[in-house]
Amino acid sequence: MAETATFHYDVDxxxxxxxxxxELYSLDAIYGAAYLFVDRCWxxxxxxxxxxxxxxxxxxxxxxxxxxxDALAGEFANELLNQVLRxxxxxxxxxxxxxxLARAFFGDDDGERPNIDDLxxxxxxxxxxxxxxxxxxxxxxxx
Amino acid sequence: xxxxQLHRSLYSADAIQAAAAxxxxxxxxxxxxxxxxxxxxxxxxxxPDVPELLDAFANHVLFETAAARxx
Amino acid sequence: MKTIELPRKSLTAETLGFxxxxxxxxxxxxxxxxxGEWEILSTAEFDALLAGTIETRxxxxxxxxxRTGSDLDALAERVRRxxxxxxxxxxxxxxxxxxRCNQDCRYCHASRTNLDQVQTDMSLxxxxxxxxxxxxxxxxxxxxxxxxxxxxxxxxxIKFIVEYSREKNRYEGKTIDHSLVTNFTWMDEEKAExxxxxxxxxxxxxxxxxxxxxxxxxxxxxxxxxxxxxRWIAWFNARYxxxxxxxxxxxxxxxLTTTRRTLSQYREVVDLYVSLGIRNVHLxxxxxxxxxxxxxxxIGYTTAEYLAFYEQALDYILELNLQGEEIMEGTAALFLKxxxxxxxxxxxxxxxxxxxxxxxxxxxYDGAVVTSDEGRMVLAMGDPLFKLGDAASxxxxxxVGHPTVKALAxxxxxDSLPGCSTCFNAPWCGVRPLHxxxxxxxxxxxxxxxxxxxxxxxxxxxxxxxxxxxxxGDVRRIFDRWTVDRPRQ
Ligand code: SF4
Numbered sequence: 001m002a003e004t005a006t007f008h009y010d011v012d013x014x015x016x017x018x019x020x021x022x023e024l025y026s027l028d029a030i031y032g033a034a035y036l037f038v039d040r041c042w043x044x045x046x047x048x049x050x051x052x053x054x055x056x057x058x059x060x061x062x063x064x065x066x067x068x069x070d071a072l073a074g075e076f077a078n079e080l081l082n083q084v085l086r087x088x089x090x091x092x093x094x095x096x097x098x099x100x101l102a103r104a105f106f107g108d109d110d111g112e113r114p115n116i117d118d119l120x121x122x123x124x125x126x127x128x129x130x131x132x133x134x135x136x137x138x139x140x141x142x143x
Numbered sequence: 144x145x146x147x148q149l150h151r152s153l154y155s156a157d158a159i160q161a162a163a164a165x166x167x168x169x170x171x172x173x174x175x176x177x178x179x180x181x182x183x184x185x186x187x188x189x190x191p192d193v194p195e196l197l198d199a200f201a202n203h204v205l206f207e208t209a210a211a212r213x214x
Numbered sequence: 215m216k217t218i219e220l221p222r223k224s225l226t227a228e229t230l231g232f233x234x235x236x237x238x239x240x241x242x243x244x245x246x247x248x249x250g251e252w253e254i255l256s257t258a259e260f261d262a263l264l265a266g267t268i269e270t271r272x273x274x275x276x277x278x279x280x281r282t283g284s285d286l287d288a289l290a291e292r293v294r295r296x297x298x299x300x301x302x303x304x305x306x307x308x309x310x311x312x313x314r315c316n317q318d319c320r321y322c323h324a325s326r327t328n329l330d331q332v333q334t335d336m337s338l339x340x341x342x343x344x345x346x347x348x349x350x351x352x353x354x355x356x357x358x359x360x361x362x363x364x365x366x367x368x369x370x371x372i373k374f375i376v377e378y379s380r381e382k383n384r385y386e387g388k389t390i391d392h393s394l395v396t397n398f399t400w401m402d403e404e405k406a407e408x409x410x411x412x413x414x415x416x417x418x419x420x421x422x423x424x425x426x427x428x429x430x431x432x433x434x435x436x437x438x439x440x441x442x443x444x445r446w447i448a449w450f451n452a453r454y455x456x457x458x459x460x461x462x463x464x465x466x467x468x469x470l471t472t473t474r475r476t477l478s479q480y481r482e483v484v485d486l487y488v489s490l491g492i493r494n495v496h497l498x499x500x501x502x503x504x505x506x507x508x509x510x511x512x513i514g515y516t517t518a519e520y521l522a523f524y525e526q527a528l529d530y531i532l533e534l535n536l537q538g539e540e541i542m543e544g545t546a547a548l549f550l551k552x553x554x555x556x557x558x559x560x561x562x563x564x565x566x567x568x569x570x571x572x573x574x575x576x577x578x579y580d581g582a583v584v585t586s587d588e589g590r591m592v593l594a595m596g597d598p599l600f601k602l603g604d605a606a607s608x609x610x611x612x613x614v615g616h617p618t619v620k621a622l623a624x625x626x627x628x629d630s631l632p633g634c635s636t637c638f639n640a641p642w643c644g645v646r647p648l649h650x651x652x653x654x655x656x657x658x659x660x661x662x663x664x665x666x667x668x669x670x671x672x673x674x675x676x677x678x679x680x681x682x683x684x685x686x687g688d689v690r691r692i693f694d695r696w697t698v699d700r701p702r703q
Contacts, residue, residue: 005222008215031209035632039662042198043205045153053153077218085225085264086636092227096286100248103290104297165656206660209632
C-alpha cells in the first residue's frame with residue numbers, strides 16, 4: 001500500500017506557512033522547492049527550532065482568490081517530495097553520471113579512470129557494505 | 144528605515160552581499176550586521192515606489208543561496 | 215492548522231540510471247537524461263520505475279534509465295553527439311553591413327539610421343578584417359548572415375565578403391553559407407541575379423497579411439512595403455525554377471516578427487506563408503527591452519498572451535499538416551530535433567551553454583565584435599558589456615576566451631543553475647543571460663521569473679503532450695518530418 005506523507009500548514013489572508021523537519025527533508029530539497037515559487041510568491045525561511053525550517057509563501061497578489069492559498073500549499077508539499085526524489089536519484093547515480101560525462105567530453109580512458117565494470121562492481125560493493133547514500137533504505141525512515 | 148532579518152543557518156552572507164549589490168539603487172544604503180543567529184539587513188531610505196522591496200530582496204537572497212549550493 | 219496528505223513514492227535508487235523528471239500533464243510523467251533521451255510514463259509506471267518494480271523494457275535499459283544492462287559507454291557516445299557543439303568554435307557570423315534603412319519599423323530599436331547616414335556603412339577594409347577573424351574559427355562550417363539596417367543598402371560589403379571568404383576558403387576548406395535578411399525594398403534585378411548566382415540564401419521579413427505587414431513596417435509615404443515583398447518573393451521563386459533549381463530547397467524564406475496585432479491573426483499569417491511556399495513559420499516573441507513604454511503598449515504583450523497565441527498557432531499548423539500541407543513551426547522544430555534525433559541543431563540561442571561568442575558572433579558596421587545581435591543592440595544603447603573588441607585588432611583566442619564569453623557560458627550552463635539542473639527540459643533548453651541582464655542587471659536570472667523559461671517549458675510540454683496523445687502516430691510522423699534538414703548543395 002502506498003505510504004503517505006503528512007504536511008501541516010497554517011494559512012492567513014495572504015500566505016501559507018510550513019514547519020519542516022530537516023531530518024526528513026534536507027535543506028537542499030527545501031531550497032530547491034522554494035526557489036521554484038519565486039515567480040508567484042515572496043518566500044521567507046526561518047528556524048523556529050533546531051533542525052526545523054519554517055517556510056512561508058506569501059502570494060504576490062494582495063488578495064489571492066479563494067482556494068489559491070490551499071492549492072499553493074499543496075503544490076509546495078508536492079514539490080518538496082519531488083525534490084527529495086530528485087536529490088536521491090542524483091546522489092545515487094552521481095558516479096555513473098560523472099563517468100558518462102567524463103567519457104563523453106574527455107574521450108577514451110586514459111588509464112586513470114576506472115572502467116565501467118570496475119565502477120559497477122564498486123557501486124555494488126558500496127551498496128552492500130555501508131550504503132553511505134542509504135539508497136537501500138526507504139527515504140522516510142532513513143534518518 | 145526598514146530592517147529584514149535572515150537566519151544565518153539558512154541564508155549565506157555572500158548571497159546577502161550579492162543581493163545588496165543588485166538592489167543598491169533602491170535605497171540610500173543597504174547595510175548588513177550580524178548577530179549569533181541572524182543577519183540584519185537595514186535599508187536606509189528605501190525607494191517608496193518599490194513597496195515590496197524587502198520581499199523581493201529576500202527572494203533574491205534565496206535565489207543566490209540556492210545558486211551557490213547548485214554550482 | 216491544516217493538513218495535506220500526499221502519496222509518498224518509494225525509491226530503490228540502485229536500480230536506476232540518472233534522470234530528471236516532471237509531470238507534463240495530470241498523471242503523465244516524462245523522464246529525460248543527458249543524452250536527450252526521454253520516455254513518458256503513467257503515474258503507476260513512474261512509481262514502479264522508482265520502486266524498482268517496473269517490468270524491464272528494452273527502451274528503458276537502452277536509454278540508460280535502468281541501471282542493469284545499460285551501456286554507459288554507448289550513452290556517453292550519445293551525450294557526446296548531442297553536445298557536439300561544445301568547443302567547436304563560432305559558426306554563425308552576423309554581419310551588419312550598414313545601419314541605414316529605408317523603413318522605420320515599429321519594433322526596430324537602436325539598430326537603424328536614415329539613408330543619408332553613410333558613415334554607418336561597413337567599409338571594405340573592415341569587411342576584410344571581419345572575414346579574416348571569422349575564418350579563424352575552428353568550426354568546419356560557417357554561416358555569414360547579413361543584417362542591418364537594411365543590409366542591401368551597402369551591397370558592396372556583401373559582395374566583398376562573399377567573394378573574399380570564397381577566395382580565402384580555397385585554402386581553408388570549410389563549408390560556408392551566406393544568408394541575407396532583407397526587407398526587399400532596396401532590391402533590383404542586378405542584385406537579385408548576383409545573389410542567385412552566388413548561392414546566397416535569401417530570407418525576407420514578412421509580418422503577415424498586407425495591413426499587418428504595412429502597419430508594422432512603416433515605409434516612405436504612399437508606398438506599400440507588402441507589395442514589394444510579394445513582388446520579389448515571386449521573382450526569386452520563379453527565377454530559381456527557371457534556372458532548374460529544386461523549389462523545395464531554393465525558395466525565399468521569411469522571418470516573422472510577432473507584435474500585438476499578430477496575436478489574433480495567426481491563421482492569416484500561417485495561410486499566407488503556406489500560399490507562398492514557405493515551409494517554416496518561426497514564431498518568436500519580441501524582446502521587450504529597449505522600448506519606450508508607449509511603444510510597448512502599442513506593440514507588446516504579456517508572456518501569457520504570447521504563449522496562448524503560440525499554442526493556437528501550433529495547433530493550426532498541425533491541423534494544416536494533417537491535411538497534407540508542408541509547413542512547420544520553427545521553435546517547435548528546434549526542440550523536436552533535440553527530442554527526436556540523436557543530434558542537436560546547434561541553434562546558438564537555445565543550447566547549454568549558450569552560443570554567445572562560442573557559437574555565434576556579431577560584427578557591427580564599425581567593426582565592433584559583439585557576442586550576439588542582441589548584444590549589438592545593447593551596445594547601441596550605450597552599454598559595452600557584450601562587446602568583445604574590434605575586428606581590426608581582436609585575435610581569435612581573445613574573442614572566444616573573452617571574460618564576457620566565459621561569464622555568459624557559466625550563466626547559461628543549465629547543470630549549474632538552480633531550477634534548471636533538476637528540470638526535465640534541461641537536455642533541450644537554453645537560457646538567455648543577456649535578457650536577464652537587461653531585466654535585472656544580472657546575467658544570472660531567477661528562472662521561474664523569466665519569460666524564456668515560461669516559453670521553453672510551455673513548448674516542451676506542448677510537444678511532449680502531443681506526442682503522448684497520438685494513438686495513430688500521425689503527430690509523430692509530422693514531427694519527424696520537421697526534424698529533417700535537406701542540404702541545398
Ligand atoms: S529555463 Fe526553465 S524550462 Fe529551461 S531548463 Fe531552466 S527551468 Fe527548465
